[in-house]
Amino acid sequence: MVLRELLAYVRPHRKILLVGGLLGLVGSAAGLAMPLLAKYVVDAFGQTGSMAAPLLGLTVAVLVGAVVSAGGSYLMERTGEGIVLGARRSLVDRMLRLKVADVDRLKPGDLLSRVTGDTTLLRAVLTNGIVDSVSSAFMLVGAIVLMATMDGVLLLVTLLVVVVIGGMVALIMPRIQRAQTQAQEAVGEMGAVLDRALQAYRTVKASGAEEREIAVVGDAAVRARDRGLQVAGWTSLAGVATWMAVQIAFLAVLGVGGARVASGTLEVSSLIAFLLYLFYLVPPIGQLVQGGVQLQQGLAAMKRIKEIEDLPAEPVGVAERREERPFGVRFADVVFRYGDDRPVVHDGVSFEVSPGGLTALVGPSGAGKSTVFALLERFYDHQSGSIAIDGRDIRDWPLGELRAALGYVEQDAPVLAGTLRENLLFAARDATEEELHRALARTRLDDLVARLPDGLDTPVGHRGVLLSGGERQRVAIARTLLRKPRLLLLDEATSQLDAVNELRLREVIAEVARETTVLVIAHRLSTVTNADRIVVMEGGGVRAVGTHDELVGADELYRELAATQFLVG
Ligand SMILES: Nc1ncnc2c1ncn2[C@@H]1O[C@H](COP(=O)(O)OP(=O)(O)OP(=O)(O)O)[C@@H](O)[C@H]1O
Numbered sequence: 001m002v003l004r005e006l007l008a009y010v011r012p013h014r015k016i017l018l019v020g021g022l023l024g025l026v027g028s029a030a031g032l033a034m035p036l037l038a039k040y041v042v043d044a045f046g047q048t049g050s051m052a053a054p055l056l057g058l059t060v061a062v063l064v065g066a067v068v069s070a071g072g073s074y075l076m077e078r079t080g081e082g083i084v085l086g087a088r089r090s091l092v093d094r095m096l097r098l099k100v101a102d103v104d105r106l107k108p109g110d111l112l113s114r115v116t117g118d119t120t121l122l123r124a125v126l127t128n129g130i131v132d133s134v135s136s137a138f139m140l141v142g143a144i145v146l147m148a149t150m151d152g153v154l155l156l157v158t159l160l161v162v163v164v165i166g167g168m169v170a171l172i173m174p175r176i177q178r179a180q181t182q183a184q185e186a187v188g189e190m191g192a193v194l195d196r197a198l199q200a201y202r203t204v205k206a207s208g209a210e211e212r213e214i215a216v217v218g219d220a221a222v223r224a225r226d227r228g229l230q231v232a233g234w235t236s237l238a239g240v241a242t243w244m245a246v247q248i249a250f251l252a253v254l255g256v257g258g259a260r261v262a263s264g265t266l267e268v269s270s271l272i273a274f275l276l277y278l279f280y281l282v283p284p285i286g287q288l289v290q291g292g293v294q295l296q297q298g299l300a301a302m303k304r305i306k307e308i309e310d311l312p313a314e315p316v317g318v319a320e321r322r323e324e325r326p327f328g329v330r331f332a333d334v335v336f337r338y339g340d341d342r343p344v345v346h347d348g349v350s351f352e353v354s355p356g357g358l359t360a361l362v363g364p365s366g367a368g369k370s371t372v373f374a375l376l377e378r379f380y381d382h383q384s385g386s387i388a389i390d391g392r393d394i395r396d397w398p399l400g401e402l403r404a405a406l407g408y409v410e411q412d413a414p415v416l417a418g419t420l421r422e423n424l425l426f427a428a429r430d431a432t433e434e435e436l437h438r439a440l441a442r443t444r445l446d447d448l449v450a451r452l453p454d455g456l457d458t459p460v461g462h463r464g465v466l467l468s469g470g471e472r473q474r475v476a477i478a479r480t481l482l483r484k485p486r487l488l489l490l491d492e493a494t495s496q497l498d499a500v501n502e503l504r505l506r507e508v509i510a511e512v513a514r515e516t517t518v519l520v521i522a523h524r525l526s527t528v529t530n531a532d533r534i535v536v537m538e539g540g541g542v543r544a545v546g547t548h549d550e551l552v553g554a555d556e557l558y559r560e561l562a563a564t565q566f567l568v569g
């Protein structure tokens with residue numbers, strides 16, 4: 001069953017693989033003919049006949065064998081690269097379409113190792129593994145048939161030995177598979193812990209945790225090595241077993257064959273050819289064993305790739321936005337928890353936002369404000385109640401269309417590696433140069449751009465580390481404004497700005513709120529006193545809605561928040 005899935009990767013390449021395999025077989029056949037030709041040459045010594053023909057045949061066989069084998073192995077490698085490409089494409093395709101909830105559980109470093117490491121292992125098993133095994137089996141059978149034509153008794157001796165090896169290898173194979181699966185898991189684990197340290201690089205340094213993190217990654221590397229050694233151990237044991245067996249067969253054949261030559265029942269040339277064939281058995285048997293090992297690797301890799309490919313994908317397509325008017329939002333009795341074993345975050349959240357204007361969500365940390373945005377973007381599905389955007393339940397919106405209508409600036413405003421321009425155009429591929437400059441001016445990034453060595457084409461570093469925190473936030477806002485959303489979601493989007501820039505941004509947001517609906521989450525109430533309505537959230541619900549002045553009068557929590565921020569006397 002798993003094997004069939006494995007072969008599914010091969011199917012698109014089966015023609016080239018077949019040609020490559022055939023070339024390999026021809027090459028093997030040429031190799032197989034060698035001892036026979038050698039026998040003719042030896043026979044020619046004894047007779048007076050010409051040596052030229054057998055020698056010429058031998059030379060041609062060598063040449064043809066070499067060229068054909070090389071061509072075959074090139075085609076194999078080509079197919080291998082094609083298979084890896086296909087596996088990587090489909091894996092990455094799935095990875096970027098997963099549901100946010102699934103990605104929350106996965107470790108990025110481990111995911112990376114599946115795309116880079118495990119797909120590479122597939123190549124080995126699907127090309128060399130399969131083809132070498134087939135051609136080895138052919139060689140094996142061919143050699144045995146030819147040996148049978150030479151001497152039945154010697155063949156029997158040989159076969160006995162081959163059967164013994166087969167039994168031993170069959171015992172070793174499952175152990176190799178177990179060790180191999182663990183080895184690949186260990187590599188993924190190492191990727192995950194290394195990723196953890198790299199993602200929090202400055203924190204690691206600031207915490208003086210370098211040595212501990214080095215040790216953690218080192219331990220994972222040691223585990224990977226140990227598992228690798230186990231695989232190597234069992235593999236060499238299988239190798240030694242086959243080698244020993246052939247040596248024993250050689251001695252046995254030499255003994256039995258020598259006696260038969262002495263008694264005149266066997267020609268010397270036949271014994272020589274038989275012994276040569278015996279040594280011809282060594283590589284194919286070795287390759288069969290190797291093929292078995294590679295198959296175990298491939299199956300383990302396959303399992304790890306399938307784990308990701310079997311996760312559900314989101315049905316997102318590129319969507320054109322049709323409406324140009326602001327959208328309203330309605331939460332009605334929404335109940336949501338992040339997982340079955342997680343506490344309830346929204347316990348009957350209800351509020352309504354009419355189209356246009358500025359609405360603020362405030363409340364203590366952990367009240368579920370960011371979760372409101374995550375639900376609107378459908379990163380997660382709420383368990384009950386209903387959420388509507390523009391009067392339409394979000395479950396009825398095509399996902400791509402829904403997200404195309406929204407603009408979202410996350411709480412920790414990520415900037416992607418690349419240039420400033422790439423970041424700005426990330427959410428709006430077709431923005432014009434003029435729109436770009438307007439967005440820069442609005443977010444007061446134009447000074448920064450003027451200062452940068454390459455202006456808009458300056459790289460910003462991994463996660464935007466070359467920018468300041470406030471600059472990153474403004475890049476994130478500019479990027480989202482360029483998207484011209486019908487509903488703009490800003491999560492603490494100006495928390496890292498200085499007072500002057502923040503005031504300017506507030507004006508811009510107020511301006512944007514005239515043409516589109518804006519939802520902001522803010523801890524600093526000073527930034528939202530001018531909002532058209534403020535939704536106060538606490539303990540999984542909405543406790544009050546109103547303007548600043550209304551709430552100061554009517555809501556105790558709000559009054560408290562405002563008082564501690566010197567907004568009321
Ligand atoms: N991806 C997640 N998986 C599981 N639980 C989560 C996840 N994100 C948030 N939570 C939990 O949900 C609760 C609400 O989180 P949320 O981010 O909505 O709070 P918030 O109101 O935005 O807080 P803050 O003001 O600190 O940003 C928190 O208790 C948090 O632990």
Ligand SMILES: [Mg+2]
Nearest residue numbers: 369370371411
């Ligand atoms: Mg939050």
